Amino acid sequence: MTQIKLENDFISVKINDKGAELVSLYNKINDTEYLWQADPKYWARNAPILFPIVGKILDNKINIKGQEYEMGQHGFARDLTHHLKSQTDDSVNYLLHDNEITKVKYPYSFELNTAYSLLKNGIQINYKIRNPSEEDLYFSFGNHPAFNWPLNENNPKNSYYLEFEKKETANRIWFEDGFITGEEKPYLKEDKIIKLHDQLFINDVLIFKNLESNSITLKSDLSNEQLKVSYGGYEYMGIWTTPGTPFVCIEPWCGIADNSNNPVDYENKLGVQKLSPGNDFNCHVSYTFN
Template sequence: MSQILLENEFVSVKINEKGAELVSLFNKNNDTEYLWQADPTYWARNAPILFPIVGKILNDKIKIKGQEYEMGQHGFARDLCHHLVEQSNSSANYQLNDNEFTKSKYPFAFELHTQYELLENGIQVNYKIVNPSVEAIYFSFGNHPAFNWPLNKEKSKAAYYLEFESLETADRIQFENGFITGEKNPYLKNEKVIQLSDDLFVNDALIFKDLNSTSIILKSDESKEKLKVSFQGYEYLGIWTKPEAPFVCIEPWCGIADNANKPLTFEEKMGVQKLDSKKEFLCQVSYTF
């Protein structure tokens, strides 16, 4: 599997050809790896790109224009090789196009562009989805990065919390067995902080929609290490980990899992984006220290 290294005086990152996936985010100033290193004991991925769906699909099938297509959780982009179009010391551009395999899973033509740009204090990733066809296409898109929790291994997980950019009043979208139930429960009430604990995820991920904030920080008052996740162009934010795992995922999404109680066609699904002929869809994330 081909892998590239981007680095400057302050930061080094590694990116895999498979999935155009970020697999290392290393801060040279404090000698710290911030990205989860895919220990299969817990979760064997780092920061997959989710396309053309986000989340689980009923019976692992999507229905488009009356035809069913088999589709696994989170789509196929994370498992395919993306073509490295251009690379410098501080940036890399990847592209994934539709092909015979993708057409067997998802009938639409597309171009998925992923551009990594090093910053002095982290990495910025720009995404562009292009519709090259004469008809509208439908898709969901998301990011699933996992970060070491705790960031400082000498500190406890319980010392860490998430801090939103703005005060938030938001419902938690309810999940059951990986599917949304259609129910929402009040969760954030004019507050900025979520205290992290393993118990927080007993009932699956925390999922919020249409937040005021465009960034969230993983931090501890006991340590200088912190990580800011910034996002532009996303509708949902997911926060997730596996039981007792030493990582936490902070996931901006344009899409969400199926409703187990309300089967819909792909075009009708919550969070699905419509992109007209020759148009572009843009979104951006950054991970900074």
Template sequence: MENQWLKVSTKAEGAELTSILLKKDNTEYLWQGDPKIWGRHAPILFPIVGRLKENRCTIDGKEYHMTQHGFARDMTFDILEESEEHILYQLTSNEDTLKHYPYRFQLRVEYILKEKSIIIKYSVKNIDDQKIYFSIGAHPGFNCPLLEGESMEDYVLEFEKEEVLDKMCLDNGLILEEKQPFLNHEKTISLTKDLFINDALIVENTASKSITLKSTKSNKSVCVTFDEFRYLGIWSKPEGAPFVCIEPWLGIADYKDKTVDFKDKAGILSLDPEEESQCSYIISIE
């Protein structure tokens, strides 16, 4: 997709966003998926967000296995529509998905280019004859730093509003019951490698509807608007890596010390037969 400001690329594998290039100065904003560090760009998380305990869950008394963040990111989507500033992908349940997840669904992912923004829309439709349960989330990684001569420590994450937030803590990808204080009437998070030493930062029900990754040395920034999402994850490699992921989620990983049926997972969504759920977020180059 392309307009006078941006050139944006996606691929059918995982319906994944793969490039956000600012044409004015040729700056690439999206992480380019170096497999030696992290081989993805902006995977779609479906039908789970995060990790299941022992990579398995129980649905209607039967055990199913799914790896972290679900299978959609590793499947090839069909292209339903395509134009200069728009593309629509679709993934439909099949024999392979039913082995891991016993529900019939239709997942659509749509990218719309509008000035210096990309609108990303998710749609999940229940095409089963029973209620289905799912989570969905985004995982875009942004280059940090964006310019040569800068480092991650030259960047901050800035919420739209001052926040009073606790963060969820992870142990081997599973959520611990006890939360830790994180922000106290603050809106800015300074970026350091140590910030991610214990995995992703996860917060819930923020007052802000957007967060901006911005350089303190240049005018470079990228904003993610996530007003339809309950949870927000922020992640980079704990050993340090030149990217930061800003992740709007509807759903979270399993709790380490709780074992519940899939239908009772924290943040789980449900749809009746023929019902459809939609959500969207926006990436804006500022």
């Protein structure tokens, strides 16, 4: 596994070629690491890319055109080496494409480009999925970054909250045992704030669809320090941790876990994207601090 470091006077980031995964987001000014450092006691990942599946699959199998394929939770992109396409002092670009390993699990041809660009106070990540074949490409895609909660160890966890860019009215998509149930419950009503506390996640992940906001910011009542997650091109937002765990995940998704009450073929699965031959799908995220 090869790791690349990008840095300026304010920030340094580290990216592994395995999964093209961001593994460090470090503020040089206040000597603070903001990205979760994959302690296996809690969760042994940092910020994996989810492709071509988001969430859990019933029986770890997908059905495509009458044939079953073995597929684990969140897909395979996070566990494969992404090839370095280009690198400059402040950017790096990776490519993952179909091969004999992916074809065993997933019959489609694809190209997944992940481009990191260093900002003065953070990192911008642009994703492009290209369909190089002569048939439609079906896929899901998502981000699963985990951020230290608290950002600053001097502030208690219960001083933190999430602030949406805009007031939101949205149902919570209900989740049980790793799968959606098809049920939605009223949750946000002209709200901008979700106060963070362990009991918030007693019933697993918070999932919302088609939010108005293009950013969510992790803040504390006790300091001005904050971390903003900005995003575009996604349908769902997941907010996840487990009670007693020192991180929180802010996860934009184009896709969602299987419905335990309504199994369907992969191409008809909720959240799966359809990409015509020769076309591209684009989305982006950025993580910035003040």
